Amino acid sequence: MRIAVVGGGPGGLYFAALVKRIAPRHEVVLWEKGGVEDEVGFGVVFSDGALGGVQAADPRLFDVLGDRFVHWDAVDVRYRGETLSRGGYRFSAVERRALLHLLRERCAEVGVTVHFGTEAPPVPLLSEDFDVVVAADGVGSATRAARADAFGPDLRPSASRYLWMGTDRVFDALTFTVVETPHGTMQAHSYPYAPGWSTFIVETTDRVLAASGLDVPDRAPEATAAAVADLFADQLDGHRLVCAGSRWGRFTVVRNRRWVDGNVVLLGDAAHTTHFSVGSGTKLAMEDAVALAMALSDHGVPEGLAAYEAERMPVVAKTQHVAEVSRDWFERVDEHVGLPAADFAAHLVTRSGRIGRLDLPLVDHGHVERVRTWFSEALSGTG
Structure with missing residues (x-):
């Protein structure tokens, strides 16, 4: 079988390596229009369930990848001078560049042909030349x-803007x-991903950003990072922010009526x-690759x-809803x-419906009894 892969992100690379490992006689060719050193991004997150899937599909890759992961088991909410935590989670993160590097090495080991810095041939030609x-x-x-016309894409831009950065605040x-x-x-989503480094994604509305x-389109990334760091100075505790570019993105929800055309x-x-x-973005892409x-192969x-479309579309739809x-x-x-800190944190942690109020309480470091009172009142409706 001859297989063409367009795109050298985690999903494309992982699929190429997996299918070549499963069936060494297949010819697998991957095109990535960016160069080897063009990757952007800091850390990507996986749940333990996702790591288990990686291990089962390619134990050798998992053994190498596992040494690069940073692990944690709590969610913190920082709001108006309070830090409230909830434990019981099991997540891991890894530097995106490190992940891509390992996946490229795996592709090379199993014999995938990879063209970096090269646009893929037009779809009609690929469709004729490859299975x-x-x-x-x-x-x-x-x-x-x-x-x-065949896939029926539905692209919906978000109402908010975001900037993906890193920080040496761990x-x-x-x-x-x-x-x-x-x-x-403004809000930040942050988590550790490598020794001495954390991802720091800042999100806000168009109005607040303006x-x-x-x-400012022509502002240097260093100036943008410094300006954002000033706004989050209490949380960064003297540490710096680093951003790969100064452009604020707008998240886009992507859906398709179909995933297969011929x-x-x-x-x-x-x-x-x-x-x-x-x-869940990288996690879902790599789960797609396995499926x-x-x-x-089957x-x-x-x-x-x-079979792939029938298996993955319902699973992804559930995650997209959340x-x-x-x-x-x-x-x-x-x-x-x-809202009071505990009420605000409760709303945030239960926002998607995957965690209910009965799964709480959170605890505020240094203020345990006061927070217990807040949550008791919130759950009883007297607060």
Whole structure:
């Protein structure tokens, strides 16, 4: 079987390595238009369940990858001078560049042909020359756009803006920080991903961003990072922020009516996206890779493509629903600002419905009894 992969992100690379490992006689060719050193981003998150899937599909990769992970088991909410925590989680994170480097090495080991800094041939040519064409070319997938009538993409930009940064302030949990600036509310999503480093994603509305003067296209990334760091000075505790670029993004929800058109199939962000507040984007892309590789191994083409679509679309739809509820909460965070700390934290932690009020309480470091009282009142309706 001859398989073409368009896109060298985690999903495309992982699929290419898996399918070549399962069936060494297959010819697998991957194109990535960016260069080897063009990757952006700081840390990516996985749940323990996702790590288990990686281990089962490629134990050797997992053994190497496992040494790079940073682990934590709590969620912290920082709000109006309070830090409230909830334990019982099991998450891990890794530097995105390190993940891509390991996946590239794995592709080289198993014999995948990879073309970096090279645009893939047009879809019609790939479709004629290869048995399967995997479109793993991201949110702005050109492959998907070329067959929009067949895939039926639904792209919905978010109402908020975000900037993905890193910091040498090491957080020991998934931390949600809300600050009330002179221009309006801003929030940060942060978590550790490597020794001495944490991801720090800042999110806010268009109105607040415009009022703050932070969205200046020609501003140097260092200046943008320093300006944001000033707003989050209490949380960063003297540490710096680093951003790969000064452009503020707008998250886009991606859905498709179908993921398969003939021998062309969508994978990862080309097929679906989930808001970063639930940390599932890379996880879902790599789970897609496992499902597609196994489906092709078990069924061949076209049955394997149909089986992949039937298996993954319902699973992803559930996660997208949770992610959109979470995204909507953060876009309307002003509705909750002003609540007592424990009430605010309770709303944030239970925002998606995956955790209920009965799963609480949280604890405030240094203020345990007071927070217990707050939660007791909130749950009884007397607060």
